[in-house]
Amino acid sequence: MLTAEEIIQKLNLQEHPEGGYFKETYRSTGEISQDNLEDGYTGIRNYSTAIYFLLTSDNFSAFHRVRQDEFWHFHTGSPLELHMISEAGKCSSVIIGNDLEKDETPQFVVPGGHWFAAAVVDKDSYSLVSCTVSPGFDFDDFELAQRDQLIKHHPEHKEMIERFTRI
Ligand code: GUN
Numbered sequence: 489m490l491t492a493e494e495i496i497q498k499l500n501l502q503e504h505p506e507g508g509y510f511k512e513t514y515r516s517t518g519e520i521s522q523d524n525l526e527d528g529y530t531g532i533r534n535y536s537t538a539i540y541f542l543l544t545s546d547n548f549s550a551f552h553r554v555r556q557d558e559f560w561h562f563h564t565g566s567p568l569e570l571h572m573i574s575e576a577g578k579c580s581s582v583i584i585g586n587d588l589e590k591d592e593t594p595q596f597v598v599p600g601g602h603w604f605a606a607a608v609v610d611k612d613s614y615s616l617v618s619c620t621v622s623p624g625f626d627f628d629d630f631e632l633a634q635r636d637q638l639i640k641h642h643p644e645h646k647e648m649i650e651r652f653t654r655i
Contacts, residue, residue: 534624
């Protein structure tokens with residue numbers, strides 16, 4: 489099995505602001521005009537984009553949210569635990585992985601607007617997944633949570649928020 493460093497090199501992954509490493513692998517050439525997008529989008533968007541995302545067990549993906557629904561597809565390594573807080577404040581989690589006998593989920597969609605964070609389940613390991621959104625990704629549609637702000641909105645999830653925020 490390849491090490492995380494070897495995969496990062498082979499797939500030419502770069503550090504992601506939420507934690508972990510990523511590379512955009514697809515951006516459709518087709519575009520959607522702002523008129524045809526829901527309120528909140530700040531300009532034209534591509535139809536769709538996809539990334540590889542690799543997270544190591546000594547790190548976490550910090551709480552963030554995107555406007556679009558985001559598909560997660562598991563590829564290899566340890567399963568990954570995704571933690572979500574809905575706009576209504578409901579907390580949920582899911583294990584993204586390919587061991588169906590353990591009820592892991594190979595494919596999962598995080599609803600647009602949910603805050604979400606992720607961690608690798610196994611020690612000394614990594615998870616390699618893909619994340620796909622439509623309309624295509626733009627950092628204008630991405631927000632990294634600020635710990636104090638998120639706790640103010642969802643004080644009942646303080647512990648979880650403290651565990652998965654850096655700023
Ligand atoms: N491209 C850059 N960052 C991201 C991300 O967090 N999610 C998706 N789907 N695409 C990205």
